[in-house]
Amino acid sequence: MPAMCVRSVGSLSCVLVASLALAACGDNHGDPDAGTGIDAAVIDAQVVDGGVDANPNMPPTIADTGLCLDAGCQQIAPDVHGYAPRWALWSDGAVKQRYIYLPPGATIDTSDMDHWKFPMGTKLWKVFTRDNIRVETRFYLKTGPADTDWYFVAYAWNEAQTEAVAAPSGQQNANGTTHDIPQRSDCRKCHDQVPGRVLGFSALQLDYDAPSTELDLKDLVSMNLLSAPPTAATGPYFPLPAATPTEIAALGYLHANCGHCHNPDSTVHQIVPQVLRLSTAPSALATLEATPTYMTTVNVAPTQSSVSAPAIVNAGDPDHSAMIIRFESTNPAIHMPAIATEVLDTTADATLRDWITHIP
Ligand code: HEC
Numbered sequence: 001m002p003a004m005c006v007r008s009v010g011s012l013s014c015v016l017v018a019s020l021a022l023a024a025c026g027d028n029h030g031d032p033d034a035g036t037g038i039d040a041a042v043i044d045a046q047v048v049d050g051g052v053d054a055n056p057n058m059p060p061t062i063a064d065t066g067l068c069l070d071a072g073c074q075q076i077a078p079d080v081h082g083y084a085p086r087w088a089l090w091s092d093g094a095v096k097q098r099y100i101y102l103p104p105g106a107t108i109d110t111s112d113m114d115h116w117k118f119p120m121g122t123k124l125w126k127v128f129t130r131d132n133i134r135v136e137t138r139f140y141l142k143t144g145p146a147d148t149d150w151y152f153v154a155y156a157w158n159e160a161q162t163e164a165v166a167a168p169s170g171q172q173n174a175n176g177t178t179h180d181i182p183q184r185s186d187c188r189k190c191h192d193q194v195p196g197r198v199l200g201f202s203a204l205q206l207d208y209d210a211p212s213t214e215l216d217l218k219d220l221v222s223m224n225l226l227s228a229p230p231t232a233a234t235g236p237y238f239p240l241p242a243a244t245p246t247e248i249a250a251l252g253y254l255h256a257n258c259g260h261c262h263n264p265d266s267t268v269h270q271i272v273p274q275v276l277r278l279s280t281a282p283s284a285l286a287t288l289e290a291t292p293t294y295m296t297t298v299n300v301a302p303t304q305s306s307v308s309a310p311a312i313v314n315a316g317d318p319d320h321s322a323m324i325i326r327f328e329s330t331n332p333a334i335h336m337p338a339i340a341t342e343v344l345d346t347t348a349d350a351t352l353r354d355w356i357t358h359i360p
Pocket residue numbers: 085087088089090098124125126138139140152153154181182183184186187188189190191197198199200201256257260339340
């Protein structure tokens with residue numbers, strides 16, 4: 001990436017340049033989608049929005065963000081809560097821990113249960129550990145009232161694991177691992193595809209029995225943190241359709257790993273109509289066959305001609321399902337997910353294949 005993008009980090013003009021001129025910046029740090037054939041302009045269209053990238057207040061180290069009490073982040077701040085989405089995003093085998101800070105007294109606007117809106121001052125973090133080494137901690141902060149008002153940046157851990165400093169331009173092969181830290185504009189290729197921006201701290205992702213050290217939906221209800229709590233008296237508040245564990249695992253995996261791009265609100269949806277994000281709407285959870293995932297993929301012909309298959313999910317036949325062909329492909333022009341992974345998730349591959357094999 002040319003120096004112009006690296007040097008003037010943090011200034012609005014550079015960020016605009018960096019996001020408008022992704023192509024000119026060539027092989028971006030942490031941008032494994034270069035040359036995938038996906039329309040970068042479409043995915044990047046929202047990168048240049050609103051006040052997020054204009055925020056000059058990038059805390060220099062991870063401790064400065066408020067996550068922890070010490071520079072090495074061994075002590076998490078008392079007002080920060082851990083949580084884990086029940087279905088995780090695959091990050092080439094990295095182990096991840098997630099945290100949230102909510103401003104005291106504020107509630108999450110849950111009037112649209114599928115698209116929560118967070119109060120100003122909300123912070124979220126995700127720590128990535130690869131080969132037992134902390135490589136990065138991602139951070140974002142709600143800076144204003146609009147959906148676009150979020151500030152995203154990752155912090156790179158030093159070799160001694162004593163400090164993590166802001167890495168707005170990303171970093172390849174962080175700390176000697178094969179893990180790439182995304183540059184700031186890359187965060188938004190995924191997070192901007194869902195109106196609320198927050199992807200894993202959501203009704204469906206938290207509607208399960210989490211370990212007592214971690215927040216789940218029950219906790220949020222009992223702590224009065226939701227403006228419009230679910231109406232059911234106890235969890236699960238949004239029961240999943242009756243289905244086998246494999247079917248549920250497949251739906252959940254696609255929700256967490258593909259749904260941020262493949263959902264009705266994303267720019268990707270303007271290219272391909274399949275929907276892999278689940279919804280809390282009762283009609284969309286009534287049966288397996290009623291989920292958008294099932295309705296838009298099973299025995300539905302692909303719209304893209306890059307892969308030859310009769311259907312996105314060809315019932316009973318994973319080998320002739322565009323979803324599996326694209327998931328397993330090493331050709332970056334057709335591989336899915338479109339960005340941010342270099343290693344095939346073999347467990348998920350087995351789950352998706354098993355699911356498809358057993359569809360009558
Ligand atoms: C390939 C898509 C993708 C990219 C690129 C990406 N994220 Fe995420 N991120 C996700 C998904 C999906 C989740 C939720 C699932 C999970 O945490 O396993 C998530 C979760 C998070 C979380 C926890 C809160 C939440 O939304 O659930 C933080 C913090 C975060 N990301 C920050 C960042 C930052 C900062 C960047 C850029 C440096 C970034 N992300 C780049 C997809 C992405």
